[in-house]
Amino acid sequence: RRVRIDVVTIFPGYLAPLREALLGRAIEAGLVELGVHDLRDWTHDVHQAVDDSPYGGGPGMVMRPQVWGEALDAVLAAGPARLVVPTPAGRPFTQATAQAWAGEERLVFACGRYEGIDQRVVDSYAARMPVDEVSIGDYVLVGGEVAVMVMVEAVVRLLPGVLGNPVSAQEDSFSDGLLEGPAYTRPVSWRGLDVPEVLRSGNHAAIARWRRDRALERTAARRPDLLDALPEDALDRADRAF
Numbered sequence: 001r002r003v004r005i006d007v008v009t010i011f012p013g014y015l016a017p018l019r020e021a022l023l024g025r026a027i028e029a030g031l032v033e034l035g036v037h038d039l040r041d042w043t044h045d046v047h048q049a050v051d052d053s054p055y056g057g058g059p060g061m062v063m064r065p066q067v068w069g070e071a072l073d074a075v076l077a078a079g080p081a082r083l084v085v086p087t088p089a090g091r092p093f094t095q096a097t098a099q100a101w102a103g104e105e106r107l108v109f110a111c112g113r114y115e116g117i118d119q120r121v122v123d124s125y126a127a128r129m130p131v132d133e134v135s136i137g138d139y140v141l142v143g144g145e146v147a148v149m150v151m152v153e154a155v156v157r158l159l160p161g162v163l164g165n166p167v168s169a170q171e172d173s174f175s176d177g178l179l180e181g182p183a184y185t186r187p188v189s190w191r192g193l194d195v196p197e198v199l200r201s202g203n204h205a206a207i208a209r210w211r212r213d214r215a216l217e218r219t220a221a222r223r224p225d226l227l228d229a230l231p232e233d234a235l236d237r238a239d240r241a242f
Ligand SMILES: COc1ccc(Cn2ccc3ccc(-c4cc(N)[nH]n4)cc32)cc1
Pocket: 086, 087, 088, 089, 111, 112, 113, 114, 115, 116, 117, 134, 135, 136, 137, 138, 139, 140, 141, 142, 143, 144, 145, 147
């Protein structure tokens, strides 16, 4: 299954890293098609203006609807797609979102800058296609480009053939609802710190138990919200020790 990803931005160079390494190889392998478009290609004035002052006042500038409309009409002319607009005010982007989008044929990302894009752009496209306004976390970025990099990486790694070791959905971290525990490799002793004995014991039941305990411990310490969200039957008696 191929996915076509288009990104519209005033900083196309910001998306260059998507063509490196793993994702770059996925593009070369034809598993993903990536198109990055400069929003200013759809301006007609000498200053290539893409922003203007906000109605109602307030700080900063807002991105003009006309330019976005022409750009998205052009990009979307290639066929139906899901339109994704990163914003601090969006619904949370989660692994479940990535899973859902990995099944899409086409994703179009609209990267805003300034204080965001005139709301009528989202409203006008939402009338004819799925439009998701999403946040990648509770912190404020300067534009949508970094958020798009995060989301594209989270989605593309789920596509068959992209990862060397295809991590099946249920094994992927965050899918058993707990955080990953600590990982170790050689040497067995490093700067006076040793690898936990159990991991070298060959006792696979004990190893599985130890890893689960470390995951529960870490989740309780760092993300108690994930523990609270676990379904009732997710923790067995041995788990409840934490
Ligand atoms: C407070 O209101 C603001 C509105 C916009 C901005 C700058 N900005 C412009 C476009 C754009 C797209 C996404 C994001 C973003 C997404 C997440 N999770 N954090 N920040 C930020 C963005 C700053 C603040």
